[in-house]
Amino acid sequence: MRQETIENYLKTIYNLSANNTMLVGNQKLSDKLGLRPATVTEGLRKLHDLKHVIYEKSYGTRLTASGAKLALSIVRRHRIWETYLTKELGFGWDEVHEIAEELEHIKNDKLINKLASILGNPIYDPHGDPIPDAKGKILKSNFIKLSETKVKNNYKVMGVTDHSSSFLKYLEKHRLIIGAFINIKTIEDFDNSIILSCQKKELSISAKAAECIIVEAV
Amino acid sequence: MRQETIENYLKTIYNLSANNTMLVGNQKLSDKLGLRPATVTEGLRKLHDLKHVIYEKSYGTRLTASGAKLALSIVRRHRIWETYLTKELGFGWDEVHEIAEELEHIKNDKLINKLASILGNPIYDPHGDPIPDAKGKILKSNFIKLSETKVKNNYKVMGVTDHSSSFLKYLEKHRLIIGAFINIKTIEDFDNSIILSCQKKELSISAKAAECIIVEAV
DNA sequence: AAATTGTTTTAGGTATACCAAAAATAATAA
């Protein structure tokens, strides 16, 4: 298996397994990887033989220790590059994901550690995701999704789980950026959309968007 | 054909054709690409179909306009990254080639132009090679190889044509770095090795090494 | 010009990464 293929699978499995706590199904993997289910089955079997995942058919997949280690190193590279691109090279948070998808495969620890050190060894990337350290240690937060919040409570925006340019531009337009304080006004029974106030303005967020915004109770 | 494959072929053809002035043979291509001749024949036929090269069998290969354009853009990326790695990220000139071989395939003009601008749009990379500008324009020098110099004359080291770590470390050990002034003492008839003085020390350079050092008459 | 040597091409083969369509399995609803 090509290194880049391995890395894409492991990273995606890691991202879908919520810190390696849940089993990942083929359908979701197929979606995220942009591959047909048949291809994913094949790939997982190979990764199983390489001992990077534990895969039992029609059941689900989980990373092994070696798989998780590799996954974390890709996640680190990705997030360090995203941070470097925004902080040092002047890119917007909506532009960096695509480039980091390519840069994450460059394998040179000295390079990544140098970038990290220039950035002051950051713990969060521009989307609010925690950056694993050189040993693979990563902070786990008890943040919740905006979709899980309660009416009248106050929260602070901590991150996003969708990195697409369109979504991030939408957020920026409404000033719903990392660090913003919000107050939940109403949650519509009809479609679960959320009315909240942010920067003194009221805005309505769809249930779908609320799934992709990470907040912390304040 | 995969983009990375195309890029590696075109870059190599460019580098071997001395600014696209000479035809390139399969043998040399095979060497530089680390592929068997049979594979190269196959690759060239595909590049011909893609109109990136003009390839006639058992004759030689030359870049077309579109091929040269693409080649120049890879060369630009490679040399900008090498410069950025040495000047901004603290890597040695003997370490950067390998990393740049990977980085050169990241396709994002904004990124490369940003790096170039941070560096002050440099014209030479750490090995003395000229860097094409964003439009593909590249300086052509009338520098010569150390192996083409004449006894008693003075020269200045302008670049190298071998980027391997071992060669560059060897040069550095003898202070034969870019900008160094040298005087040719003798050229041995026996093996064409060159005795020269540099920084007040005399040293002997093999014919093979002299092929890889670029100088300018002073 | 013939022979030798070196280079390039052909022919046939492997491994990887994908796919579509059909079959099998699991999950859900009736």
Add this chain to the structure above:
DNA sequence: TTATTATTTTTGGTATACCTAAAACAATTT
């Protein structure tokens, strides 16, 4: 519990990028 639906796997197939060994071709030497 049996249908129905959704997910996963199997089967058979494609394209790319490589390879080896043998044949063809070109360049050089004798």
